[in-house]
Amino acid sequence: xxxxxxxxxxxxxxLVAIAIMAASPAGAAEIEVKIDNFTYNPMKITVKAGxxxxxxxxxxxxxxxxxxxxxxxxxxxxxxxxxxFTFATPGTxxxxxxLHPHMTGSIVVDASAGR
Amino acid sequence: MTDHNDGVSRRKVLECMTWAGTGVLWTISGGVPHSxxxxxxxxxxxAKGLTFLQISDSHMGFDKPANPNAKGTxxxxxxxxxxxxxxxxxxxxxxxxxxxxxxxxxxxxxxxISQAKLDVHYVPGEHDLIDPEIKIYKERYGRGTKxxxxxxFDANGVHFLGLVNVANLKGGGMGSLGDEQLEWIEDxxxxxxxxxxxxxxxxxxxxxxxxxxxxxxxxxxxxxGYMKRFGSVTVLNGHIHQVMQKVxxxxxxxTARSTAFPQPAPGTAPSAGPMKVPDDKLRTMLGTASVTFKxxxxxxxxxxTPLQS
Numbered sequence: 241x242x243x244x245x246x247x248x249x250x251x252x253x254x255l256v257a258i259a260i261m262a263a264s265p266a267g268a269a270e271i272e273v274k275i276d277n278f279t280y281n282p283m284k285i286t287v288k289a290g291x292x293x294x295x296x297x298x299x300x301x302x303x304x305x306x307x308x309x310x311x312x313x314x315x316x317x318x319x320x321x322x323x324x325f326t327f328a329t330p331g332t333x334x335x336x337x338x339l340h341p342h343m344t345g346s347i348v349v350d351a352s353a354g355r
Numbered sequence: 356m357t358d359h360n361d362g363v364s365r366r367k368v369l370e371c372m373t374w375a376g377t378g379v380l381w382t383i384s385g386g387v388p389h390s391x392x393x394x395x396x397x398x399x400x401x402a403k404g405l406t407f408l409q410i411s412d413s414h415m416g417f418d419k420p421a422n423p424n425a426k427g428t429x430x431x432x433x434x435x436x437x438x439x440x441x442x443x444x445x446x447x448x449x450x451x452x453x454x455x456x457x458x459x460x461x462x463x464x465x466x467x468i469s470q471a472k473l474d475v476h477y478v479p480g481e482h483d484l485i486d487p488e489i490k491i492y493k494e495r496y497g498r499g500t501k502x503x504x505x506x507x508f509d510a511n512g513v514h515f516l517g518l519v520n521v522a523n524l525k526g527g528g529m530g531s532l533g534d535e536q537l538e539w540i541e542d543x544x545x546x547x548x549x550x551x552x553x554x555x556x557x558x559x560x561x562x563x564x565x566x567x568x569x570x571x572x573x574x575x576x577x578x579x580g581y582m583k584r585f586g587s588v589t590v591l592n593g594h595i596h597q598v599m600q601k602v603x604x605x606x607x608x609x610t611a612r613s614t615a616f617p618q619p620a621p622g623t624a625p626s627a628g629p630m631k632v633p634d635d636k637l638r639t640m641l642g643t644a645s646v647t648f649k650x651x652x653x654x655x656x657x658x659x660t661p662l663q664s
Contacts, residue, residue: 341569
């Protein structure tokens, strides 16, 4: 790959990044998932692409939000700690608590659905 | 408690009686458990062979309403261990030393537990492996261990396996030992005489105690399969913060109390987790266990002792 081409690709990537940044502050939907009694609530939720999902741990025991594919992975969330992730790409994202793996949840990102 | 020429204060006697009068002694003969009722101090002092202690789930750093002073109750437990009528050979800690795997929490645990002046054999709980790089537990306690911290050792003719079932857990599952550790267990037991008493300790119960709350280990059957030919197998766990016991063939399963906070009995609450009880009840639900083997007999005694009866 020659230098000119690298610069060109870099410029395109930069433009795309600016476009995403410009789009999100105004349009980004935000969704809350509560962690209560060792359960993600809601356990399954459908959102539109670009939604920021924020998990808050309300238990007196730490939990994590860990994607099955490791796409996203929170640290251990102590009581009232939060973790956010922006779901840009349509698909189904399953996650679990790495400390209590019987706790599972999923986020479905739909290109057209949502609000 | 034997004679003391210098006399024994009334308070001291009462303390010892608390120790002696609150445990239930179980003996196992031919796989059948017999409760011998409350242990008195004579029986405890008579124990020959190997006696070791189990402490569990000290959760240093926990400060929620279920017990705002988990450090204080660990200190109480260690004070009682120091007053034990028979000096134990060593201690095992079945995990959740800390609440959040912080250096300061590991430091506090070490400071308090070392006052017992006993060797301590640790295995991690899931709370001990949550620092971002998952390295503090291994650095402190993992010397000479394999994988995420499993190992074996021998004491008085008893073979001990310290296992890790809280690492690399998979979504939708429970506790897990993993293939590598299972192969090691098979290898470790190979060639040992079937008359060798086996003690296995790990954090999460190695039996399906209550899968709805994740209280079990998904591949424990395979591990127990390697132990089938042994005449005496004792499995000691923590994690559930309450005493549960089950006997299956030659295998005795037992879980110990926490020193930090109680958890509900299976199915009696919407979920597991710290359970707030009245202040004057808390210490009756926290405690430690002692385990005694008598040489030449395939029987063991497990005495669970709460901090307060």
